Amino acid sequence: MIDILTDPRFKGIKPFDTKLWLASPTMHGDEQKWVDEAIRTNWVSTIGANINEIERIISERIGGRHAVALASGTSALHLAVKLAAEKLYGQPMPGHGALEGRRVFCSDMTFDATVNPVAYEGGESIFIDTERDTWNMDPAALEKAFEMYPDVKLVVIAHLYGTPGRMDELVSVIRKHGALLVEDAAESMGATYKGIQTGDFGDYSIVSFNGNKIITGSSGGMILCKNAEDANKARKWSTQSREDAPWYQHEELGYNYRMSNIIAGIIRGQLPYLEEHIAQKRSIYERYKEGLRGLPVSMNPVDLESSVPNYWLSCMLIDKDAMAHQVRGECEYLYRTEPGKSSPHEILEALAAINAEGRPIWKPMHMQPIYRMNAFVTASGSGRAHSNAYIHSDNISDVGEDIFTRGLCLPSDNKMTPQQQEVVIETVRRCFG
Numbered sequence: 398m399i400d401i402l403t404d405p406r407f408k409g410i411k412p413f414d415t416k417l418w419l420a421s422p423t424m425h426g427d428e429q430k431w432v433d434e435a436i437r438t439n440w441v442s443t444i445g446a447n448i449n450e451i452e453r454i455i456s457e458r459i460g461g462r463h464a465v466a467l468a469s470g471t472s473a474l475h476l477a478v479k480l481a482a483e484k485l486y487g488q489p490m491p492g493h494g495a496l497e498g499r500r501v502f503c504s505d506m507t508f509d510a511t512v513n514p515v516a517y518e519g520g521e522s523i524f525i526d527t528e529r530d531t532w533n534m535d536p537a538a539l540e541k542a543f544e545m546y547p548d549v550k551l552v553v554i555a556h557l558y559g560t561p562g563r564m565d566e567l568v569s570v571i572r573k574h575g576a577l578l579v580e581d582a583a584e585s586m587g588a589t590y591k592g593i594q595t596g597d598f599g600d601y602s603i604v605s606f607n608g609n610k611i612i613t614g615s616s617g618g619m620i621l622c623k624n625a626e627d628a629n630k631a632r633k634w635s636t637q638s639r640e641d642a643p644w645y646q647h648e649e650l651g652y653n654y655r656m657s658n659i660i661a662g663i664i665r666g667q668l669p670y671l672e673e674h675i676a677q678k679r680s681i682y683e684r685y686k687e688g689l690r691g692l693p694v695s696m697n698p699v700d701l702e703s704s705v706p707n708y709w710l711s712c713m714l715i716d717k718d719a720m721a722h723q724v725r726g727e728c729e730y731l732y733r734t735e736p737g738k739s740s741p742h743e744i745l746e747a748l749a750a751i752n753a754e755g756r757p758i759w760k761p762m763h764m765q766p767i768y769r770m771n772a773f774v775t776a777s778g779s780g781r782a783h784s785n786a787y788i789h790s791d792n793i794s795d796v797g798e799d800i801f802t803r804g805l806c807l808p809s810d811n812k813m814t815p816q817q818q819e820v821v822i823e824t825v826r827r828c829f830g
């Protein structure tokens with residue numbers, strides 16, 4: 398581990414007294430008001446004014462969609478995938494998933510919460526490689542996947558780090574093949590693509606209010622549906638699937654996925670600050686871009702021609718020829734210190750040494766042991782088909798693996814001051830000394 402105090406490369410740099418987080422909650426005061434109001438009026442369960450109000454606000458913001466507040470983004474993804482699956486394949490028998498025997502195309506470089514609901518429903522994810530312009534699903538790889546697996550009717554796409562994917566192309570490939578889209582906008586609330594809010598592209602979409610997201614309720618999520626019928630179904634499923642009867646009557650499998658009115662109070666207090674948070678995150682991104690100029694690195698791409706990102710996390714990618722030697726096992730790593738070069742783990746250790754939190758890029762799903770048997774499709778059609786081994790005909794790593802190897806997430810907390818960020822930037826610079 399790097400010791401800032403003794404390593405001559407970091408001479409003069411002092412660790413922060415209090416930890417600088419990757420992305421921590423930023424409270425403003427109104428959160429307390431709405432939580433207190435819920436307690437004062439005794440609306441502390443899963444019904445109440447806070448829930449109604451945040452559903453109204455999100456609906457207004459995201460295309461007039463029918464919004465249902467849920468316990469988490471993950472539960473919202475589960476219900477979104479289940480709604481899509483039942484629309485395509487019908488209601489399964491109890492004890493069976495709605496996707497049994499079915500394949501689903503999924504983003505590869507993302508948080509596993511994006512893709513796990515496919516497995517919850519007994520389906521098989523096929524991972525689609527990433528493109529370099531936005532670090533999201535590659536439309537060419539998706540097209541290739543439909544050629545290889547023409548039976549697939551469902552696609553799950555995430556917008557990584559607040560940068561929208563190339564939705565025109567992705568949606569047109571999906572429509573051409575008559576498939577449905579589940580859109581994971583957990584990281585991209587407030588970001589737009591060609592003027593349209595992320596969350597307004599999917600047949601079913603979701604947002605998250607997890608503790609490190611741009612707007613947080615400490616936890617929470619929402620499903621966004623195009624019509625009231627689907628939203629009502631999600632609401633019913635999320636509250637144990639009670640039928641309209643005097644007793645607990647059940648025709649369908651139920652879940653306890655509804656959001657609490659207390660959590661909704663925090664979110665209600667947060668939502669007016671979305672634009673402010675985006676502006677802060679954007680300044681952070683721009684200061685990194687400026688401050689890292691001249692180093693053999695680039696920032697995570699933002700396609701400003703067609704989109705306005707929310708800049709949730711600032712990330713950097715080390716140029717190929719400036720990568721110091723680094724090897725990774727499943728749970729450990731080693732790296733070498735080389736003059737003029739660095740590696741994600743060296744930089745992450747240097748950040749930890751100044752009491753700042755960074756993070757590796759999401760490890761692609763096709764590299765995760767849990768999904769080692771799943772197929773993976775790249776734009777060239779290589780990748781692997783149902784085997785544990787990589788098949789790289791050209792011996793060039795796929796895009797997701799490459800970004801995971803050379804990239805990292807930088808401290809991106811709204812509350813980071815320009816002075817603190819200067820220290821972070823200087824620390825990164827010294828890693829290349």
Ligand SMILES: *Cc1c(COP(=O)(O)O)cnc(C)c1O
Pocket residue numbers: 469470471472507508510511555581583584605606607616617618
């Ligand atoms: C955070 C996140 C989720 C899950 O949201 P939770 O509210 O934490 O359950 C899903 N997908 C992506 C891409 C995320 O970043």
